[in-house]
Amino acid sequence: MKKRFLATFVSAVMLATVLAGCGAATQAPAQETAAKEETAETTEVADTQTEEAVPASEDASGDVTIWYYWETAGHQEALDHIIQEFNGQQDKIKVQAKYVPFADFKKQLSVGASAGELPDIVILDNPDHASYAAMGIFADITDRFDVSNYYPGPVNSCTLDGKLYGVPFGSNDLVLFYNEDMLAEAGCEVPKTWDELLDVATKTTKGNVYGFAHCALQNEEGTFNFLPWVWSTGQTSYEINSEGGIKALEFEKSLVDAGAFPKEAINWTQGDTMNQFISGNLAMMINGTWQIPTMRQEVPDLKWNVAPIPQDKQQASGLGGENYAVIAGGNEEAAIAFLQYATSKDTCLYMMDHMGYISSDSTIAKDQFKGDAVYQVFVDEMQYANARGPLPEWPDISDAISLAFNKVITGDSDPASAAAEAQATIDSIIGK
Amino acid sequence: MKRIKDFFRYDNIGLLFILPAFIYMMIFVGYPIISNIILSIQDVSVRNLVKGQKNFIGLANYIEIFHDAVFRKAMGNTLIFTLACLLFQFLIGFLLALFFNKNFTFSKTVRGMTMIPWMMPMTVTALMFKFMFSTDVGIVNYILRSAGFIKENIEWLTTPGTAMISVVAANVWIGIPFNTILISTGLTTIPQELYESASVDGANGWQKLTKITLPLLRPTIESVLVLGFIYTFKVYDLVYVMTEGGPVNSTHLLSTYSYKLSFDMFQYSKGSSVANVLFLILLLVGMLYLRITMQGEED
Numbered sequence: 001m002k003k004r005f006l007a008t009f010v011s012a013v014m015l016a017t018v019l020a021g022c023g024a025a026t027q028a029p030a031q032e033t034a035a036k037e038e039t040a041e042t043t044e045v046a047d048t049q050t051e052e053a054v055p056a057s058e059d060a061s062g063d064v065t066i067w068y069y070w071e072t073a074g075h076q077e078a079l080d081h082i083i084q085e086f087n088g089q090q091d092k093i094k095v096q097a098k099y100v101p102f103a104d105f106k107k108q109l110s111v112g113a114s115a116g117e118l119p120d121i122v123i124l125d126n127p128d129h130a131s132y133a134a135m136g137i138f139a140d141i142t143d144r145f146d147v148s149n150y151y152p153g154p155v156n157s158c159t160l161d162g163k164l165y166g167v168p169f170g171s172n173d174l175v176l177f178y179n180e181d182m183l184a185e186a187g188c189e190v191p192k193t194w195d196e197l198l199d200v201a202t203k204t205t206k207g208n209v210y211g212f213a214h215c216a217l218q219n220e221e222g223t224f225n226f227l228p229w230v231w232s233t234g235q236t237s238y239e240i241n242s243e244g245g246i247k248a249l250e251f252e253k254s255l256v257d258a259g260a261f262p263k264e265a266i267n268w269t270q271g272d273t274m275n276q277f278i279s280g281n282l283a284m285m286i287n288g289t290w291q292i293p294t295m296r297q298e299v300p301d302l303k304w305n306v307a308p309i310p311q312d313k314q315q316a317s318g319l320g321g322e323n324y325a326v327i328a329g330g331n332e333e334a335a336i337a338f339l340q341y342a343t344s345k346d347t348c349l350y351m352m353d354h355m356g357y358i359s360s361d362s363t364i365a366k367d368q369f370k371g372d373a374v375y376q377v378f379v380d381e382m383q384y385a386n387a388r389g390p391l392p393e394w395p396d397i398s399d400a401i402s403l404a405f406n407k408v409i410t411g412d413s414d415p416a417s418a419a420a421e422a423q424a425t426i427d428s429i430i431g432k
Numbered sequence: 433m434k435r436i437k438d439f440f441r442y443d444n445i446g447l448l449f450i451l452p453a454f455i456y457m458m459i460f461v462g463y464p465i466i467s468n469i470i471l472s473i474q475d476v477s478v479r480n481l482v483k484g485q486k487n488f489i490g491l492a493n494y495i496e497i498f499h500d501a502v503f504r505k506a507m508g509n510t511l512i513f514t515l516a517c518l519l520f521q522f523l524i525g526f527l528l529a530l531f532f533n534k535n536f537t538f539s540k541t542v543r544g545m546t547m548i549p550w551m552m553p554m555t556v557t558a559l560m561f562k563f564m565f566s567t568d569v570g571i572v573n574y575i576l577r578s579a580g581f582i583k584e585n586i587e588w589l590t591t592p593g594t595a596m597i598s599v600v601a602a603n604v605w606i607g608i609p610f611n612t613i614l615i616s617t618g619l620t621t622i623p624q625e626l627y628e629s630a631s632v633d634g635a636n637g638w639q640k641l642t643k644i645t646l647p648l649l650r651p652t653i654e655s656v657l658v659l660g661f662i663y664t665f666k667v668y669d670l671v672y673v674m675t676e677g678g679p680v681n682s683t684h685l686l687s688t689y690s691y692k693l694s695f696d697m698f699q700y701s702k703g704s705s706v707a708n709v710l711f712l713i714l715l716l717v718g719m720l721y722l723r724i725t726m727q728g729e730e731d
Contacts, residue, residue, distance in 0.1 A: 106695050106696065107694075107695040110481065110694070110695060110698070110700070113481055113482050114481055114482065131478045131698055132478075134478050134479055135478055135479070135481050135482045135483075136482045136483045136484075137482055208568060208569075217676070217678075218676065218677070218678045218679070218680070218681075219676065219696065220696075262567070262568070263567070263587055263590040263591075264566065264567050264568070264587075264589070264590050266590055266678060266679050267562070267589055267590065267675065267676075267678070267679075392478045392479065392698075393478070395696055395697045395698060396697050396699075399696070399697060403680065403681070406678060406679055406680050407680050409590075409679075410590060410591060410592065410679045410680055411591075412592060412679075412680045
């Protein structure tokens with residue numbers, strides 16, 4: 001009995017020591033962190049005091065983070081260049097940019113939105129703008145930024161319910177690229193109409209060379225490249241089961257049936273399509289402004305040129321490009337201050353020229369690419385370029401359209417039934 | 433005092449040992465699963481992800497996806513994909529295991545080298561197969577044409593039926609080493625004496641395989657098949673890189689379709705419902721696996 005008591009006593013004492021030891025150990029760091037927090041608080045207070053000491057007109061300050069998805073080294077360097085310049089000019093706002101791969105970009109934004117962890121500015125693909133604006137993560141900058149000189153198409157893509165939720169960064173559009181040697185060899189002129197395109201594409205198809213292709217992925221990228229056909233008939237993106245919509249799908253089918261359009265284009269990104277073209281596997285393609293710097297660098301000897309997209313009833317092209325958006329509840333004032341700088345004439349020109357983009361600001365675009373005949377075709381095509389959406393549910397519409405032309409290209413359905421099916425989906429979305 | 437002491441006897445002290453693991457699992461496994469289930473019975477889309485009312489709508493999302501043709505297609509595809517992959521990778525893996533069990537020169541080295549597909553990053557494998565199955569410049573068509581099997585190039589990745597064959601082929605290639613190694617390990621546990629005495633009794637090779645190898649390998653085979661099912665059923669990256677679910681949704685799996693709904697089309701609740709269906713099926717298979725292994729231990 002005594003022994004047992006002793007054992008319990010000893011163990012109790014030991015336990016107490018251990019616990020006390022623990023307590024002491026945990027207490028010490030706790031005090032330290034508390035002390036650190038205090039110093040942190042005081043420095044923060046000091047910071048806000050210095051901020052307050054600055055004249056009220058210059059109240060924008062602090063850190064600004066930007067998310068973007070450009071993977072081309074030239075694009076990244078251009079952005080980095082203007083950020084460094086901005087950070088060097090003043091010492092109140094510090095801007096930094098973070099690259100998020102395009103494939104992850106939408107996911108990161110959605111996850112960040114629900115977790116409340118977003119940057120202060122995002123540079124995003126313009127057809128997605130309305131969706132995120134509808135989510136409420138973008139700040140309404142209607143009276144805080146002047147877009148009166150901008151092209152209506154790009155501005156429209158940043159607008160939802162009459163409010164401005166972003167600033168067009170820069171635009172691009174689509175044109176027809178053609179291999180001059182291949183067309184000359186086949187004795188063909190540059191096609192201007194659909195019939196001529198089919199004819200030239202058929203004649204230039206031989207061996208490993210296909211006459212014509214555009215990116216036909218079953219996603220936004222494919223839709224972007226397909227829609228000019230629909231618009232050219234005078235129909236809108238929401239009218240696929242119409243005379244024009246079916247005609248556009250039938251035209252696509254006739255190209256495939258003639259063997260002039262590779263079915264594999266349904267797995268080609270726009271970059272893949274460009275690579276096929278510069279490798280000499282394609283005589284013609286539809287592609288965008290941003291490929292030009294790469295093409296000039298990679299294949300300086302290839303003889304190629306550009307022309308407006310062949311048309312049915314009217315000239316049409318797709319409007320692409322990115323928009324800046326300011327995140328609501330972020331460092332809005334500082335973000336807008338950076339945007340004012342980034343869209344000022346010299347900075348904007350620097351970015352656009354290095355990236356092969358056309359400024360969305362018409363007063364700047366007018367002076368761009370003077371004497372460059374290739375870019376001039378793109379600038380001229382801008383006035384015929386249509387925006388996709390803007391509609392928060394645009395991704396669903398886009399999916400229905402891309403499914404329709406994929407069905408036609410693979411021969412899974414005929415144009416009429418593919419159009420009818422796409423229309424049913426579109427109507428159910430718009431009717432909501 | 434006695435109570436405290438009793439508490440720390442063998443039975444209960446075990447509970448304390450698993451506590452850290454339990455807490456870890458609750459935070460990193462339990463929480464996401466529960467939050468995903470909640471998401472799937474709400475109506476969360478682009479309009480109300482950040483602000484606005486998130487209404488509970490019960491099983492409406494599930495009812496909706498079961499009426500969705502693409503979901504039903506993805507469900508069927510996932511089953512076909514899994515069963516086809518399991519069948520081929522198991523058969524080939526099993527034959528390779530028997531072959532490498534023969535202890536010829538370099539058999540161990542070569543067996544080690546067959547692990548390479550398993551170690552290769554999935555994206556690399558997917559891109560490689562995408563090139564190999566390319567219609568005009570792919571090596572698969574080149575070989576078939578040179579050998580005289582086909583006259584016209586097969587459009588592997590751009591025709592709905594053949595696209596599925598292509599992704600299955602790629603996944604079988606990845607899965608073979610996994611089967612080979614596990615079955616090889618199983619084979620080493622079978623005592624050589626059994627084969628020797630069978631030979632003395634005049635058994636031929638086929639009889640040795642069916643009467644000794646297969647029955648004794650049963651637990652291994654069951655584990656390989658169930659684990660293979662779980663790995664294959666949730667494949668995502670391979671298909672995403674090779675076809676993105678196309679052409680015309682013909683290779684969409686539950687995993688790729690769930691991703692597309694959530695992050696391309698912003699239908700978060702529908703996307704999570706699809707993910708939960710996937711989860712539920714795997715949970716059932718996982719429980720089956722646990723039962724098999726527990727039975728094995730009791731035997």
